[in-house]
Amino acid sequence: MNRFAELLDRLVLTPSRNGKLKLITDYFRVVEDPDRGLALAALTGELDIASVKPAMLRQLVSERMDLVLFGYSYDYVGDLAETVSLVWPEAPGSRPNHDITLAEVVEKLQAASRSDGPAVLARLLDQAGVSARFAIIKLVTGGLRIGVSARLAKQALADFGTVDVTEIEELWHGLAPPYGELFAWLEGKAPKPEKAAKALFRPVMLSNPISDGDLEKLAPADYAAEWKWDGIRVQAVSEGGIRRLYSRTGDDVSGAFPDVVAAMDFEAALDGELLVGVPSEATGTFSALQQRLNRKTVSVKMQDRYPAFVRCYDLLQLGGEDLRGLAFIERRQRLESFIATLDPDRFDLSPLVAFSGWEQLEKMRSTPPHPIIEGVMLKRLDSPYLAGRPKGPWFKWKRDPHTVDAVLMYAQRGHGKRSSFYSDYTFGVWSGAVGAEELVPVGKAYFGFTDEELKQIDKFVRDNTIERFGPVRSVRADRANGLVLEVAFEGLNRSTRHKSGVAMRFPRISRLRWDKPPAEADRIETLQALLD
Amino acid sequence: MRASDLLHPRPEGLYCPSGDFYIDPVRPVERALVTHGHSDHARPGHAKVLATRETLDIMAIRCGPDFAGATQAMALGGKIKLGDATVSFHPAGHVLGSAQISVEHNGLRIVASGDYKRATDPTCAAFEVVPCDVFITEATFALPVFRHPDASDEIAKLLKSTRQFPERAHLVGAYALGKAQRVMRLLRDQGYDRPIYIHGAIARLSEYYESQGIALGDLQPATIEDGDKADFAGAIIVAPSSSFADRWARRFPDPLSAFASGWMRIRQRARQGGVELPLIISDHSDWDELTATIKDTGAGEVWVTHGREEALVRWCELSGIAARPLHLVGYEDEGD
Numbered sequence: 001m002n003r004f005a006e007l008l009d010r011l012v013l014t015p016s017r018n019g020k021l022k023l024i025t026d027y028f029r030v031v032e033d034p035d036r037g038l039a040l041a042a043l044t045g046e047l048d049i050a051s052v053k054p055a056m057l058r059q060l061v062s063e064r065m066d067l068v069l070f071g072y073s074y075d076y077v078g079d080l081a082e083t084v085s086l087v088w089p090e091a092p093g094s095r096p097n098h099d100i101t102l103a104e105v106v107e108k109l110q111a112a113s114r115s116d117g118p119a120v121l122a123r124l125l126d127q128a129g130v131s132a133r134f135a136i137i138k139l140v141t142g143g144l145r146i147g148v149s150a151r152l153a154k155q156a157l158a159d160f161g162t163v164d165v166t167e168i169e170e171l172w173h174g175l176a177p178p179y180g181e182l183f184a185w186l187e188g189k190a191p192k193p194e195k196a197a198k199a200l201f202r203p204v205m206l207s208n209p210i211s212d213g214d215l216e217k218l219a220p221a222d223y224a225a226e227w228k229w230d231g232i233r234v235q236a237v238s239e240g241g242i243r244r245l246y247s248r249t250g251d252d253v254s255g256a257f258p259d260v261v262a263a264m265d266f267e268a269a270l271d272g273e274l275l276v277g278v279p280s281e282a283t284g285t286f287s288a289l290q291q292r293l294n295r296k297t298v299s300v301k302m303q304d305r306y307p308a309f310v311r312c313y314d315l316l317q318l319g320g321e322d323l324r325g326l327a328f329i330e331r332r333q334r335l336e337s338f339i340a341t342l343d344p345d346r347f348d349l350s351p352l353v354a355f356s357g358w359e360q361l362e363k364m365r366s367t368p369p370h371p372i373i374e375g376v377m378l379k380r381l382d383s384p385y386l387a388g389r390p391k392g393p394w395f396k397w398k399r400d401p402h403t404v405d406a407v408l409m410y411a412q413r414g415h416g417k418r419s420s421f422y423s424d425y426t427f428g429v430w431s432g433a434v435g436a437e438e439l440v441p442v443g444k445a446y447f448g449f450t451d452e453e454l455k456q457i458d459k460f461v462r463d464n465t466i467e468r469f470g471p472v473r474s475v476r477a478d479r480a481n482g483l484v485l486e487v488a489f490e491g492l493n494r495s496t497r498h499k500s501g502v503a504m505r506f507p508r509i510s511r512l513r514w515d516k517p518p519a520e521a522d523r524i525e526t527l528q529a530l531l532d
Numbered sequence: 533m534r535a536s537d538l539l540h541p542r543p544e545g546l547y548c549p550s551g552d553f554y555i556d557p558v559r560p561v562e563r564a565l566v567t568h569g570h571s572d573h574a575r576p577g578h579a580k581v582l583a584t585r586e587t588l589d590i591m592a593i594r595c596g597p598d599f600a601g602a603t604q605a606m607a608l609g610g611k612i613k614l615g616d617a618t619v620s621f622h623p624a625g626h627v628l629g630s631a632q633i634s635v636e637h638n639g640l641r642i643v644a645s646g647d648y649k650r651a652t653d654p655t656c657a658a659f660e661v662v663p664c665d666v667f668i669t670e671a672t673f674a675l676p677v678f679r680h681p682d683a684s685d686e687i688a689k690l691l692k693s694t695r696q697f698p699e700r701a702h703l704v705g706a707y708a709l710g711k712a713q714r715v716m717r718l719l720r721d722q723g724y725d726r727p728i729y730i731h732g733a734i735a736r737l738s739e740y741y742e743s744q745g746i747a748l749g750d751l752q753p754a755t756i757e758d759g760d761k762a763d764f765a766g767a768i769i770v771a772p773s774s775s776f777a778d779r780w781a782r783r784f785p786d787p788l789s790a791f792a793s794g795w796m797r798i799r800q801r802a803r804q805g806g807v808e809l810p811l812i813i814s815d816h817s818d819w820d821e822l823t824a825t826i827k828d829t830g831a832g833e834v835w836v837t838h839g840r841e842e843a844l845v846r847w848c849e850l851s852g853i854a855a856r857p858l859h860l861v862g863y864e865d866e867g868d
Contacts (some may be wrong), residue, residue, distance in 0.1 A: 006689075012799070013808050019697070026696055065676065066850060072843045073677045077798055086677035086797065130679060413777060413806055416700075419789055420781040470804045471777075 003031055004039050004102045005131035008138065012146040015415035020148060024156035028183070035102040037178025040157070042139060044150040046177055049109045052121060052140040057084050060122050064089050081141055085125075085134035094126040103178075105136055151249045161186025166203030166387040169250035173200050199242035201235060201250040202269055202316050202324070203387035207377060207394035214395065215358045218378070224328065225353040225361055227368065228375040228396055229311055230286045230491070231275040232293070236310055236347075237317075238264040245274075256295040259303045260310060263346035268338065271314035271385075272350065275372070276306040279348035283311075283372045286505075287493045312339055313350040313377075316385060324385040328393075331385065365397060374490070375399045401488040402530060403510060404429065405521045407439055408483040411461040413471040414446065421454055422461040422473060425509070427485050431500070431524040439477055440500045440524055445487060448508030457483070457512070482518035486511040492530045502527050535666045535833060538617070539635060539642050541860050546644060546668070550637050551617030553582075555644050558862030565619065567646025568630035569594065569709055572863045582606050584621060586629025586744065590709065593736050606631070608657065624648040625659030626815050627710030628741060634662050642666040643829065649814065650821040651680065654721065655714045655746050659825075667831035668858060671839030672816040672868060673794050680794055680818040686811040687718045690768070690790060693809055698766040701784035702809075705773025705791040707868065708734040710815050712770050713741045715792050716748045718813075719768065729754035729764065731771030731780070754783070761785050773805070794818065794868045814868050823847055838863040 007027045014020050024043070028036050041047040061070055061084050070087060077083040105124055112120040121140060125133050138144050154172065158165040163186065174197035175182055184190035233248040243264045245254045254261050257274070276284035276292060284306065291306050292298060315335040316324050323331050332352075339349045353376060355361040365376050375398035383393030406427035414423035424446040428439035449457065460483050464476040476482060488510040495503035502524075539548050545557030545564075553563040560577035567573055567583075569590030574583070576595035581588065585605040592599060606612065606621045608631065613619075621631040626647040633644045643664040650659050673680075694702055706712040712734045719728065727750040730738060738748055754769045764784045771780075773791050781787055791807045794814025802810040817825065822844060826834055834855040836844045841857035848855030 009799075010809075013802055013810070015808070019808075022696060066846070068846050069676050069843055072840070072846070073675050076675055076840070077677055078800060082799060083677060086679065130681070415806060415808070416788070417786045419787055419806060420777060420779060471806050 001100050001102050001105055001128060001132040001135060003027065004035065004042075005135035007039065008135050008144060008146055009131060011148055017152065019416075020152060021156050021159055024148070024153065025160045028156070028160045033180050033183060034178035037180060037183060038102050038106050040153060040179055041177035042144060043148050043153040047106065047139070049106065049139055050112070050114070050117060051142045052117065054080050054141065056118055056121075057081070057137065057141070060084075060118060060125075061087065081137040082134060085130060085137055088125050088130075088133055091126050095129075099129075100124070100127050100132065105139070109140060150251055154250075157182070157186060161188075164388070167192075169201055169203050170387075171195065171200075172250055173197060173244070173246075173252065197242075198239040199237045199244045201237070201244070201246045203250070204233065204235060204248055204271065205314075205385050205387065205394060206389040207396040208389060208391055210378070210395045210397040218358075218395075220355065220357050220361075222382070223378045223380055224332070225355055226313060226350050226377045226379065227353060227370070227373045228377050228398065229273040229275060229283070229350065230372050230374045231273040231289055231311070233271075234274040234310060235269060235271055235316075236260065236264055237269040238266050239269075239317075240267075256292060256298050257308050258298065260308050260346055263343040266338075266342065267319050268315065269317035270310065270312050270335075270347070271316055272310040272312035272347075274308060274310055276308050278307060278345060279309050279311070280344065283370065285372060286491065290493065307345070309346045309348065311348055311350045314385065327382045327384065328379050329381045361397075365399060368399070373399075398490075401490055401506075401510075402492075403486055403488045404442075404527060405484050405513060405516060406442060406487050407477045407518045407521045408457075408460075408475055408485055409439055409441055409477050410472055410474050411457070412473075418454075421458045423454060423458070425457070425485065427487060428477070428500075429522045429524050429527065437479065437523075441498070442500045442502055442524070442527060443487065443489070443504040443507040445485075445507045445509050448488070448510055449512070453509075453512055477518060479519040480517065484513035484516040484518055484521050485509050486513055492527060494531060500524060500527075502531065533638050533640060535640060535642060538637050538640055539644070539666075539668075541858060543861070545862070546858075546860065548614075548617055548635055551614035551619065551635065553614055553617075553619075555633055555635075556646065556863075563614075564600075565633050566591070567624065567633060567644065568626055570627070570647070570707075570867060572867065573646065576600065580604070582612075582619075584608065584629045584631050587631070589740060590629060590737070593740055594709075622660045622662050623657035625650065625653060625656060628656045628713070628744060628746070630656060632660075632662060634664065640665050642668065643831075644668040645670055645825075647672070647816055648825070649817045650825060651683065651814075653683075653714055653815070654717045655710070655741060661825070661828045663830050665831060666833045666835060667826060667829045668835045668837060669822060669826060669844065670816065671822070671836045671841050671844050673814065673818050674822055674836070674840040674844040676819050676843070678794060678797055678818045679820060680797070680814045681812055683714075683718055683813045684722065686792070686813050687715070687722055690809065690811060691719070691722060691724060693788065693790075694766050694768065697788060700766070700786045700788045701764040702766070702768045703776060703781065703784065703787045703789050704768060704770045704811070705776060705789065705793075705807075706734075706770055707793075707815070708772050709737050711792055711813065711868070713738055713746065713748060714815070715770060715811075715813065716751070717746060720747065720749045724768070725749065726767070727752045729767055729769040731769070731775055733772050733775070734770060776806075816868055823851075826853065827851075 074083045154168045181193045185192050235246040237244050243261050276289045378395040380393040409428045410426040411422035412424040426444045428441040430437040431440045465473045467474040489504040489507040491505040493503045544559045545554040554561045555565045556573040557564050563580045564578040565582045569587045574591045576599040579601040581600040582604045588603050611620045618636040620634045624630040624632045635642050641664045643662045647670050790809035792811040792813040795801045796810030796812045835858040837858040837860050845855045
């Protein structure tokens with residue numbers, strides 16, 4: 001348990017992706033089964049433990065210490081799980097002579113009934129050291145919140161076994177904690193686990209962005225074009241009565257979309273874009289789709305208000321036949337006739353866009369017929385369906401980003417290579433009446449600039465600091481003095497969390513406008529006009 | 533006589549009328565008794581300073597040789613008469629030269645702890661319990677959440693990280709006096725024999741520790757004049773944590789910031805400070821050490837100063853010991 005606790009503590013404070021991967025793969029290397037598999041399940045959210053309410057933790061601790069002292073402690077620390085883990089009085093003689101393992105903890109928690117749950121938890125806390133107590137409380141209160149996605153954990157597995165992550169994704173839903181056979185395979189001690197389960201995820205084919213000069217090398221006649229819809233990529237798989245809707249990375253999102261799953265009365269694997277709306281009438285925005293995302297369950301009211309459907313663009317499996325080896329154009333023909341047999345409110349076809357040359361397509365790309373289109377996709381007619389991101393067969397050609405001129409307001413120090421640089425920038429635009437304008441923050445960005453520009457901005461921040469709060473500095477920003485940043489972004493959502501009422505998608509610094517006086521930066525109305 | 537007649541706070545610091553001296557005064561006074569060399573306790577400008585030999589040496593290093601009009605070195609355990617009061621110094625286990633100060637008059641003894649810890653520290657003499665009537669305790673980490681782990685386990689974490697991330701420079705933030713040398717000594721105790729690179733701010737104090745018989749091994753200035761950035765890959769660099777935000781830190785490849793402090797027990801403190809590797813190593817007592825020490829002294833009354841006074845006063849009340857906060861001004865309650 002101590003090793004798992006140490007892993008959690010390190011992961012939460014390690015900002016870099018590579019650093020996290022290293023920590024997880026090292027953990028897999030030194031920790032034995034079944035502990036490492038249970039840790040993997042905890043990281044990927046697959047560990048099934050009855051949760052404990054915060055009130056119960058308070059109750060347990062109040063039976064063990066003075067409440068005034070607990071109150072001072074909680075006020076100081078601010079986090080209940082952490083406070084309880086730190087103040088928990090160690091009963092003399094309660095610590096076993098070996099470190100309690102993750103497997104013991106999980107077994108005891110899973111075996112506990114509702115009525116003896118608190119006593120079981122208390123006994124475990126008695127047996128654990130201070131770091132392990134924190135990890136145990138995180139496990140039972142649900143949500144580790146350590147900045148590790150299931151995807152990252154799978155990448156760590158791939159690194160650990162030097163296999164491609166798509167192999168892990170493909171197997172994943174056929175496996176269960178503590179993943180003994182998976183680790184044995186990755187360590188070369190056993191063959192690859194059989195894909196026994198039905199309706200498994202198939203690793204998706206991804207595209208590369210069109211960059212300068214790419215198009216000149218491509219013959220328009222070799223490619224089909226489609227609109228690029230602004231939803232989320234999904235895979236709908238139904239086999240032998242098992243129905244699953246997967247995200248792009250193989251996470252099972254079926255629970256949030258019972259409306260779509262109910263219509264999956266087929267034997268096939270479809271690839272498409274999940275959107276909200278009624279296909280024949282209206283396609284909803286990404287903001288509307290967001291109402292349906294990241295939920296474990298969804299109310300009937302929500303399903304009525306934001307009905308979901310899949311706009312299909314590929315067919316990977318039909319009946320017993322794997323179509324992935326066929327050319328795109330052949331799969332497309334099969335897809336078209338297959339879609340015609342499905343519920344039209346839940347599945348429709350992503351139409352092909354007829355074009356004769358790149359110039360014509362460019363015109364269509366810049367003036368798309370629908371606001372939910374964010375560009376075009378190019379797919380080579382003879383390309384098979386390949387996992388991963390092969391260079392050549394599929395391209396995405398996105399609409400140019402929006403830009404806004406904003407004023408730098410706050411800067412925060414970065415991590416690792418950037419730990420002595422102010423590299424994370426919060427910027428704002430003007431709002432309020434003319435003559436009484438003030439800046440309202442609209443976003444935060446930490447990339448898009450060169451190393452040389454980073455040095456320049458860092459110097460500006462240091463020379464123009466007006467206040468400091470920990471790692472954050474607020475910089476001079478008024479009508480006459482300040483730094484104007486041209487910020488590029490992909491879209492805007494309404495936000496109730498931000499004072500400005502807007503939240504940018506994928507913001508990055510596109511240019512430094514040293515030449516531009518802050519008074520000439522944009523106003524909030526410019527952004528509001530972009531909201532649908 | 534009442535205890536508060538023997539010692540009581542004044543704006544200058546804790547004052548003893550019968551001996552006409554102050555303990556750790558924050559303003560220049562005629563006669564100062566100094567517990568240890570940290571700058572909030574040991575200030576320049578007094579006419580006369582009594583302290584341990586080491587504390588006087590440290591003050592001279594930090595404030596210049598003319599830091600006081602006159603000095604008198606106090607041996608640990610030796611008694612001296614100042615006016616009507618009898619004064620003695622006893623090891624506090626905080627940093628090299630640190631002492632508790634015992635003040636006695638008419639059969640009443642008050643011990644001012646200064647800063648202290650009970651955990652073992654190879655760089656200074658271990659804390660000694662001095663039975664007393666009134667114990668004046670520090671309260672830097674006086675909350676039940678502060679439980680310092682074994683420092684050697686924390687050093688092991690640092691060494692493990694240098695093996696896991698051999699391409700990154702490991703920057704260890706540490707107080708220039710005491711913590712830095714303790715961290716380096718603990719690294720040597722675990723067999724780390726590579727050079728340790730140090731920031732200029734801790735060089736002289738480290739030399740002084742060496743001269744007092746505390747071997748710190750091969751220490752090199754953390755400069756790149758004769759080498760290149762890559763030389764620091766996987767190296768351990770010890771520096772005051774304030775230097776991490778400076779341009780100074782840019783000379784290191786992909787620095788990983790560690791911080792050796794009791795505050796690192798609280799995750800949010802580590803997160804706010806951008807610390808990737810918190811090392812919970814403190815030169816102050818944790819909650820269990822504070823409460824155990826109060827009991828060990830047998831004091832019937834406890835005065836609590838700089839830190840989280842209210843929690844320790846509460847604990848004393850629950851334990852049937854008279855206690856009150858001693859509102860002294862001018863001390864950092866954050867230092868560690």
